[in-house]
């Protein structure tokens with residue numbers, strides 16, 4: 001699976017309250033949730049993120065609550081992948097479950113806002129087209145890859161029947 | 162090689178003799194939980210799977226507790242959606258106003274949790290039940306929707322970090338201070354994907370309320386679960402709650418730990434987590450002059466009767482400082498009633514507090530005490546992320562109920578010693 005997109009840069013410990021503040025949680029409609037994505041931290045995000053764009057962040061991305069609204073909102077904004085140094089565990093499950101892949105990469109900090117990236121998910125290879133650099137992410141566990149290939153946990157469970 | 166208590170529970174629920182850290186296993190779930198925010202998404206997932214029935218009508222618990230009493234039309238719609246689902250599928254444990262409280266206080270109180278159980282909830286603080294020697298962890302809505310259909314889920318067996326607290330606690334120091342102190346030591350990512358096992362002489366002496374508070378905040382360390390070896394205190398609690406007896410497991414002497422952390426608890430003072438992270442912790446004596454606009458006593462961390470007793474003891478006969486709003490929310494109707502009977506509610510009212518109905522309230526900035534721009538709150542809750550309790554430019558400090566009560570009276574964050 002290959003992904004190409006522009007980087008949106010975030011820092012460490014981006015928590016779920018920042019990804020989608022509680023005042024937006026009175027719905028589960030993904031278009032509505034997209035409007036609240038990073039509403040306080042980066043109000044321009046939900047309007048300017050383009051289909052295929054990639055979020056790049058530091059450690060412990062998605063810490064905090066179990067609200068699946070967080071990855072749902074990010075995906076509904078068009079984001080195709082999140083690259084971070086590490087992820088909080090519930091966020092990690094949730095993102096794969098809804099078909100949003102994540103990559104853990106120590107070199108994430110070398111990527112800057114706006115860099116164009118080409119990513120090979122299977123190989124865990126990230127090419128920074130602007131910087132002409134290559135980084136390697138930890139390979140996605142086989143089980144998670146199956147979920148992504150099926151398009152999320154629901155399809156995966158259905159396909160097993 | 163022996164096993165930890167967490168590994169033993171996971172082995173039992175995966176039908177195996179033993180499991181090891183790092184393995185991905187399929188487990189049977191004893192209880193599945195969702196709330197008014199997470200249930201609607203889970204229900205949609207369940208319906209997409211096209212099953213005619215839930216895996217077990219008695220083993221699903223739906224607790225609308227976040228935005229209730231419904232704060233606006235969309236929240237009312239969400240609860241209605243959950244209520245209709247509960248009716249349609251005959252789900253027994255659906256709790257509504259009058260009977261509802263904060264999920265993580267309510268479930269143990271209603272006798273739904275026993276030692277050795279495996280509980281999965283679509284709420285990150287599901288880890289609270291580790292206090293009873295159960296394995297419990299939070300997931301998102303899709304995982305929960307699948308569990309409602311199949312009664313099973315996959316888990317990665319976590320490595321365990323053992324945290325040993327020894328020594329007797331100083332006055333005004335509680336479970337909250339121990340877990341905040343640990344957060345200061347290891348940070349919010351100190352236990353990512355891991356189990357935290359609490360042990361030591363301090364832990365043996367702790368009340369169930371304090372154990373719940375500590376297990377509750379295991380997730381703030383990034384942990385998958387926090388767990389206590391069940392003992393006579395557990396047995397008393399479970400029996401009073403009317404739960405089934407459960408299984409009393411303990412870690413083998415030769416169990417393997419990823420790390421063992423020893424802490425001298427006798428030296429710990431009341432702790433305060435400063436904005437905007439639960440690991441930004443200092444001792445209350447080092448906090449300086451922090452004026453507050455609001456004080457909140459409640460939540461799944463510290464809204465139990467023991468917490469209200471401590472706070473009312475500090476407040477009795479005194480008045481909340483001018484310009485400070487003190488909000489108290491008993492976590493469940495049972496706690497509310499006990500607080501009335503013990504005169505605790507009168508004490509709070511006389512001091513100038515306002516009492517809210519059992520719900521999450523301002524803990525997550527939902528309703529009943531939202532902060533304005535620039536305002537500062539001290540709170541017994543578990544998270545102080547930017548904007549957690551309202552305006553993105555407001556601030557939240559986390560502390561134990563005695564510190565919050567004393568601060569409400571002083572108008573700034575202080576130790577109860579100073580009153």
Ligand code: SF4
Pocket residue numbers: 227263264265284286460461462520521524525542543
């Ligand atoms: S009280 Fe706060 S932390 Fe606990 S379940 Fe409610 S919102 Fe979550």
